[in-house]
Structure formats: C-alpha cells, structure tokens
Amino acid sequence: MPAPKPWSRKTMYRTFLEEYQEKWSEYFTFKREDGILEMRMHTEHDSAKWSLELHRAFIPALADVGHDPDNEILIFSGTGAKFLDSMDPEGWERYGFREPMTFDKGYDFWYKDQVHEPFAFLNLEIPVIAAINGPFFIHQELALLNDIVIASESTTMADGHYTGMGIVPGDGVQTVFRELMGINRAKHFLLTGQEMSAKELLDLGLIGEVVPDSELLDRAWEIARTIFKPRARSTRVMARALFVQPWRELLVRELPSGMANECWGTHGYWGMAEENYDIENLKGDSK
Template identity: 30%
Template structure:
C-alpha cells in the first residue's frame, strides 16, 4: 500500500512529501491527515532536525480536498450537520493546529497546483518557494464551501486582508508570478530548480544554531498575537536561555579567537 506521506531526514533537514501523485496529493482523507500530522510531529521531536521542506510528489503540490469523498457518508460533511464540526476538528483541522506547535521552520516547495486546502497548506509553512508552473487558488467558493482548514486566519496574515478577500470571494487562480507580487511566495524558480533552491535555503538555515532557530521561530509565531511589551518580555526570557547554550558559547569563543588572532602582530 502506498504511503500517503513520506518523511526523509538527512543532515538536519527533513523532507516531507505528499505521496499520492496519481490523485494530485489530496489531504482530506483521514489516513493522509494522520500520516501528515505524524510526520510533522516526528520531525519536530527530533532535536537534530533544524529545518524542513514540504512538497508534493508528481506534478501537483496539493489539490486540496478529495471532491469524490467530500459530502459522502464517512467523508467530511457527509454526516449529521451537528457532527460536522467534530469531523473537521478530528480531520483536516488537526493539520494547522500541528503547524502551530512546530518549532522547526518549514519551507513549502510548491511544485505545481496548490488548490483550496492545498493553498492553505502552503500558507501553513513559514517560507514558500514556487516553481514557475505553480498555481494557487483559495477556491472553496467554486464548490460552494468556505475555508474549513484555517485559511481565513492564515491568508490575510500573508497577503493582507484585501488580497485575501479577493482570493476567497472569487476563487480565481493565480500563477507563480502573481503569487510573488502579492507576497504569497518569496521566490519563483524554474521547475527543475525548485528542490535544489529549497535545499539550498534549508542548508543556509541548518548551519545556524538549532536552539536559536527553534526559539526564533517560536518568538515570531507568538509575536503575531502579542503586544510589543509582551514580545519584549518573552524575548528577554528566551535570550536568557540562549546565552546559556553550548552552541552560543562556542560560536562567541570562536569569533573572539579570530578577532584576537587578527590583532596579534606576527613575529
């Protein structure tokens, strides 16, 4: 049986791949959600992991929900309306909640269409790089639905309220260049350069202190919700911990030693 999600870890970099290319990597099935949440949790608990790349197998990043099963018995929205909120909470809504707990930075390497919940999944990552063939759409209204996976919270924080409204109300598709222009992605590369570009960025992150990177992400995540005074207080507490880490002390010692060697005249 094909694993719906693959996890590979090497040299402090985790690669998480949605692995249902024949159906364009939908994420609404319970087994896929479970596998994705488990992969994210596993790499987050591995303190040797410093950064992660999220991508899709085949020609699509993620097609969102599987329309064949949505609304059917056993599928999302396929039962008693009173139970639908619980269905969502135990299914796809576990994904954004898991992302909120991650201390490891995540780079979304968007290798093709990211549609509906797939667009929102890309938004759950910290950094997004798009292949030139990537397509984005907050397309729930096109099938008479609303973003049930946190898109209404995620999208305005990335592209701004007005652009988020345009995307959500029209459901229109945007190409990679428009996504770059509105800040949905930070970089667009040729299709065959996507994973090398994502890996190069991951390596630039992974060379830094793992403790500092994790704390920096935690601080940035909390900073979206806190007042400045609260962020400053939290920053002070985290900095107190950072000063005690072995990596910090070793880095500072190395920098001081290099500075002293430059100042010492040669005999």
C-alpha cells in the same frame, strides 16, 4: 501481535525516522541528510489528492517529526506536477460524504481535525521550508504558515471553498489570506475563485521566490544548508518561535469560530450530495 512494551520512565521520549517513515508511507515520502528532513505528501506516489485520511494524518505525522531530535530543519513539498489540486473521490464516499451533511460529519471529520492541523506545523520547533511544486487549491496554510515559502514556475493558487464546494472558507484561510494580502484582496480572492500565478503570488508577498520546476527541491535544500544549517541551533529555534507566535495567537482566536461557520453553513448547501457532483474537481450541475 505482541503487546507493546511500556516506555521506560528512565528514557526520554523520542521518535525514529526508520519507524515513522514506514508508518506514514501511504501519505508521505521522507529522506534525511545532515539533519535536514524532506517530507513530500503523495497519493500512491503521485501528486497528492486531498482526502479525509490525509487531513488527519498530518497531525500525528508531524508530531513524530517534531519528537525526533535528529531533525534540525524540515523541507515540506508535494510529489509530481501538482502540490494539491484535486480531491480523492473514493475517500469522501468511503465516509458517507455523498449524503447530506450531518453534525457528526462536520464535527468528527472537519472541526475536530482542522482546529489542530495548522498547529501541527506551528508546534514544530525547527525551521520549515515550504516548496510548492505546482497548482494548489485548498488548505494553503500547509505552505503559507512556514518560515520560507518558495514555488515552482508552474504554481498557481486558488481557493476551492466558496466557488468550488460552495461552502464557507472558514478553516483558517480567511485569516491567512487576510494577513498576507490585506482584507479586501483576500475577500475578492476567496469569494470569486480567482486563480493567481506564481509571479502574482510573489508580487503580493505570499511567497519568497519563484524557481524553475526542475530546480525547486534543489533550491529548498540550498536554503536549508546555507540559511539555516550554519546558524546555531538556539538561533534557529528561537527565530522560529519568534515568527510563528503571531500566527499562533491569530489562529487560537479565529480558527474555532471559522470552522464553526464552515461546518454550520454546509447544512444549507452540500454539493457532494448532488447526483452529478464531480468530487475530484469540485464541480456540480449548479456551478
């Protein structure tokens, strides 16, 4: 393999879609028209399954999106009938998570990533439309921190930390749901495993619209073209900066301590170490 060429000190750094869409093709599908970039997560070109690799990939992949000046608006969605509704068992086993939790796992794979992953979205300086295409059970910040959030009629939302994995919901969802629902609703949602329909999410103000499943991405593109594209670039980026700043302040303050609570708590109980624990669906004999 030839050595990479050094970046010229006389050339402004940037990234190119034709390069990073190939680099991240095992995680995301990209397409772009008129400066509007559609980015859909997937696992083998079907609905995404949450894995340690996907978790980490968001950080550099979104950095590439943000350093491409041809991207003016981002549409973020999933693939198939589910947004994010199951785990990738092979990935968790690959890194030893079938064994009892140890410090290196809690730090190197969780804390190290999650104190950065929400900011991978918040650091983008372009408007982001989240289009939730079905059931969604973990890492809701991937959608709910964005500027416009719409969902398909088949969307349901629950959180898999406390009642599924049996661990502390401390990776930012404690902040996101508290701010969007109010503290008592958020605690009930996170601690009971409550599942909400798209209509309930709309009524509570977590999302802005519910549309038929077959029309979800078309509606996201319509919003991009009619709400964001006609505005001046400076208006778009400054409005984006205005709306993400409160989230940035909250997560800078609360995310590291929440992740510390989550990682430390796993030393008391770690379900994946149980012989018959179903990693994909977060179910064990004791549940």
